[in-house]
Amino acid sequence: MSDKSINRDFFSRLNLFIQTHTALMAVFIAIILLIATFIVSPSSLNKVFFGNIILLTIILSIPAAGQTMVLIGGGMDFGVGAVMSATAILTTYTMRGQNGHFLQVFFIAIAIGAVVGLINGICSVKIGLPAMIVTMAIANIVTRMQYILTDGVLSGSASPALAATVSYRIFGVIPAIVMYAAIIWPITFFILNKSRYGKQLYMVGNNPTAAGLTGVKVDKIRIISYVFSGVLAAFAGILGAAYMATARCQIFDGYAYDSLIAVIIGGTTFAGGTGSYAGSIAGSLVMILLSNLLTSFNLPSPMRNILNAVILILLLMLYNRSKSVRQ
Amino acid sequence: MAIRESLRRFRRKPAFTGCMLFIIVLILNIVVQGWSTCMSGGVTAENIFAFFKPSALTSIFMSNLPFILITIGQALLLIVGQMDISIGVQIALVNVVCIMVPQTTGCPVWCGWLVGFAAAFAISAVCGFCCSVLRLPALLVGYALTFLIQGINVLIMNVPQGTVPMAYWKPYQSSVYKLFNNPPAFLKFLDYIPVAALVLIVVLLIWHFFSRRPFGKHIYAVGTNPRNAFAVGINPVSTQMKAFLIKGFFVGVAGICLTLMSASGNPLQCEEYGIKSLSAAIIGGMGWGGWGSISCGVFGGGFLVLIQNTVYYFFTLLSKLVAGFTVSSYWHNFVSDLIIFGGLLMTIVTAKEQRKTLQQGLKAQFKRGEKNVR
C-alpha cells in the first residue's frame, strides 16, 4: 500500500471516529480550551476558577438536559431562557431574602415550567408550525408577562439558605450545587438511556413515520419532551436566582441560545434521533470555558465578538456538518 | 365564474395567508387611526382617512422599507431551505460602510454606496459559504455571524456619527409629487405615492426578472429536496449561493434605504430585525424550504409593520376614549406580541387550502408513479 492511501485511510478513519464519538470530541475540545486558558493566564490555576466553572457548567447543563430531549425528538425549544427568567423573578419576589419559602417557590416554578412546556409542545406538534418560531413567539409572550407582572422593577432576593446550597464551597473548591447535579444528571441519563420513554424518543426523532407505524404515540412523546424542557428550565431558573442573588426581567434570556449551542456541540443534531446527555454536559463545559477564555484575552469588545464568532464557526465545522447531497 | 376560478386559484397560493392577514390588519389600522385622529381633530373626511394622509403614508413607508426588504431576502432564503438571522446586523454593516467610506476617504457618496453593496455581497457570500458549502446549521451560523458583524461594525465606526447630504435623503423621504419643483395640480395624486414605494416596486421587478429564469424554478426544487434536485442535474450548492447573493442585493438596498432614512450611521442597530424578519416571513405564509413566494415576505413584513402602528393608535385612542387612561409601554409590547402569536396561529386556518393542494400534488405524484410501473 502506498503512503497516500494509508494517509487517506487514516483521515477517513479519523473523520469516522470524530463523527461517531461526538461527546468525546466535546470533552476533548473542553480540555484544549482549559489548557489554552492556563497558557494565556497561568494564575487561573486557582480554586475560584474551578469552583466558578463547575457552578456555571452545572447551571447551564440543566436547561441543556431539557433541550437535549427536545432536539432528540426532532423539535427545538427557544423558550428556555424566558422560563428561566420567569422562575428566577418568581424566586426573588416570593423569597424576599427570607428563608423558608423554598417548597412554595419550587412547586409554583415547576407548574409554570410544565404549563409553558405544554403550550410549546401542543403548538409545535399539533398545529404544525415550525418549532423555532412558535417557541420563540411564546417566549416573547412569557417575557412580556414578566414585565407586566413586575412593572419592570426588580425587588427581593433569593433566601440566604438557597444561595448557600448553590454557592457554598465544599473544601473551598466544590460548589454545593453539585448536590443538585447529583440528582438531576442521573435522572436525565436514566430517562434518555434506560427508560422506555427514552427509547421511544430516539425512535421518534430518527423516523417519526416508522415510529408511528410501530405504535408509538409520536405526538405525545414529543409534547412530553417539551414539558420536560419547561420543567428543567424552571428549576434552573431557581438555581440561577440563587447564584445571582437578585433577578430582573429577561435576566437569563441568553440561555436559550447557550443551551442550544451547548447541546449541538455535544453532538445532538437539529434533525433529531441522535445525541446524548453526556455530550450536552461536555458542550456546556465548552461554552463556559470559551466565554472565560475570551475574557482572559482582555480584548476590546468588538475584537472579542469577532473572535467568539470565528471560534464558534470552527467548532461547528468539526462535526456539525450535514450530509452532502452526493452521499 | 372566471372571478371565482381565479379567486380559488389565489387561495391555493402560499401568499394567500399573508395577504389575508395583511388586509385584516390594514383595515384595523385605517379604522383605529382614523377614529383616533377624529377624536382629537374633529370628524372630517381627512381625519377619517388619516392613514392615507400623504405625510403619514410616506413616513410609514420610508421608515419601514428596510425591514420589508430584508423580509423579502429572508423569504428567498427560506425557499431554498436556508435562513439567516444575522440579516439585521448586515444592514447595519451596509449603513456603517456607506457613511464611513465617504467620510474617511472623501470620495463621493454614491461611491460609498457601491462599497456598501460590495460589503453586503461579501458578507452574504460568507454566510452562504458556511451554510451551503460547509453545510453548517443555518441557525447557529447566523447567530455566530451576528457577533462577527457587530464586531466589524464597531471597528469601522466606533460611535454613531455621520451625515448624508440633504440632496440624497430629501427625495427618499418624500412622495413622488414633491420630487418635482413646480408640479402641475393634476399630478396631485402622486402625493400619495411615496418614493420608498417606488423603490420597493423596482426591487420587486428586478426579482421578477430573476424568477422568470430557470433559477426561479431551481430554488423551489433545491428547497424541497436537494438530493432529488441534484439527481436531476440542478446544483444545490450553486443555487443556494446565488440565492444568498441575491439576498445580498436586497440587504444592500435595505442598508442604503436605512442610511437615507436616518441620514446617519449607527453600528449597533437592527439586531432584532433578524428574528423579526423570520417571524414575518412565516406569518406571511412561508414554509421551511420549497414552499412560499416573495410576496409572502412582502405581506408578512407589512403585517408586522402595521401591527406596531395599529397598537400605537389603539392605545392612543383608548387614552382619548377613557379619561385619564394611561397604560405602561409593557402592555403595548405585550399586545403586539400576542397579536403576532395569534397571526402565526391564524396561518393554519388560511393554510388549509394550501395543504389540500400539497396533498393533491403528492397524491398525483404517487399515482403517476404507479402508472409508470405498470
Next chain:
Amino acid sequence: MKKFIAILLGLLMVLALVACSGNGGGQQGGGEGQGGGEGQETTPAEGGGEEQGGGEQGGAVVDVKLASHNAVVEGNPYRVRYEKDIQEAAADAINYGYNVSYSSFVSNQDASTEQQQLQNSINEGYNIIMNNPVATTGLDPIILQAQEAGIIYINADCAYMSTDVNILNVVTDQEYLGYKTGTYAGEVLGSGAKVAMIAAWEGNQANTDRQRGFEKAIEEQGLVVVATGNHDWDPTKAQQIMAEILNQGTEMDGVLISQCAENALAAYDAAGVAYPGFIGFGDTGAYMQKMLEINKDEIVTPYIVLSNPPGVGATALNFALNELAGNTLKDGVFQPGYEDTHQIWIKSRVCYTDKDQVAGTQVEGKSIEEYANSFEAGDSITFWLTFQEVKDTYFN
C-alpha cells in the same frame, strides 16, 4: 379541531385588545405606595391626576401636551425611573402655571419605530417633544419638521451630536462620573495600584464620555489596569464578566466599574472570595445597602457612591417649559467644547464615600443609613431641577 383552536385564538387577540381597557382603568387607582412599582400611570406618588384634569389653581394656566420619547424602558430601571421623574415634574409644573399632560412612547431601540413615533407626535400636535434618542444622529429631518410646526424639541440624557440643528441637549456630566471615581480610587489605593476596569456599552456616547473621565483619572493617579471587560449595562453580564476576571486569579487591588457595582459584588459573593480593596461607582439602593452591610463594623472595602440621575429627563422638561415661557438662555451655559451641539451638562448632586460614612456626613438631609435604606434595591439615586431652579441657574 384546528380551525376551532385558530378561531378561538383569533378571538383571544381581539379580547386582549379589549381587555386592556379594563386593566388600564384598574391600574389608575392602586398606584401609590408600592415603593417604585407604579409603572407609568397617571397618578404619580405625590401628584394625583392633575395632568389630565383641570388646572383649577387660578392664574393663566397654560395647557401643555408633552410627548416623551424613549429608546428603551423595558428591563432598564434607569429608564423606568427616568419616566417616573418626568411624570413627577409634569405634575409639579402646575405650581408654575403649566398643566402638562404626559404621554410616553418607547421605540425599543429601533430607529425606524422612533422616526415613525416622532412623525406621529408631530401630526398629533404636541407642544413639547422630548427625546432620549436611539442614536446620536439621524433625526435632523424630523427635528426640523417639528420646529417648523412650532413644537419645542428637546433632547435629554443621551446627547444628540448633530451640529446642523439648534436644539438643547440636557445631559448628565458623564465624564465627571468616571473622573471622580478614578481620582478617589487613586487617593485610596495609591499610585501603581492594580485595578480592573469594567466599562459599559462600547459604541454608546454616554459610555465614551464616561470612559474618557476614567482614563484621564487612571493616568493622573498612576493606576495600572490589569483586567478589562464590558457589561453593556446588563447586570447578568456584569456579574459574569466579574466572575471571569476573578477566575483568572490576577492580583487586583480594586475594581473600577461603570455602574452595576452591586452585580460585581454578587460575583465575589458567589465565588466566596474576599471583597476588593476598592469599588466604585454604583448608584442603586442595592449597592448602597450592600456597602453599608460590608463596612458595618469597620471599613473593609472603600467605595464611592455617585449619582447618574435618571431625573435628567425631568430637568430637561423644565428647560423646555422655560423655553416655552419665552425665557432666553444666559451666556456661557453650554459645556466648554460642546457649544456646537448645545450641550448642557448637569453635574451629579449626590456623592459620598466611605469616608463620609465614617464621618457621619449627612446626605440630602439624612444620615447615610437612613438615606441608603430609603431606596428599593433596584432604584437609582435621582434628582431633578425644578422650573424655578432651572430658570435661576440657566436663564435670564
